[in-house]
Amino acid sequence: MKKFMDVHTGMHGVTQELLAQEHQKDLQIQDQEGVHFLHAWADPATGRGFCLSEGPNKEAVQRIHERAGHPADEIFEVSFEVE
Numbered sequence: 001m002k003k004f005m006d007v008h009t010g011m012h013g014v015t016q017e018l019l020a021q022e023h024q025k026d027l028q029i030q031d032q033e034g035v036h037f038l039h040a041w042a043d044p045a046t047g048r049g050f051c052l053s054e055g056p057n058k059e060a061v062q063r064i065h066e067r068a069g070h071p072a073d074e075i076f077e078v079s080f081e082v083e
Helices: 016-033 057-066
Strands: 001-006 036-043 048-055 073-078
Touching: 001 057, 016 036, 016 048, 016 057, 048 057, 057 073
Parallel strands: none
Antiparallel strands: 001 048, 001 073, 036 048
16 A cells, blocks of 8 residues: 655644544544545644555545545655655
């Protein structure tokens, strides 16, 4: 399965609790598109949020975000990773 990193903007002042609530919205419907959200991060100072997911394609990831009410501004396919 492919991995994707998406970027959300306009999240100035977001709290950990609000990020968790929004992430939960994705988790509740992710199976509708065969997507699995792995992690979510946010930086309230810059207003940016980031999600790491696995799925068939970036369009499927975006559809889940749109249905959850927070479409991504950008989605990047992650070609490889190191630990």
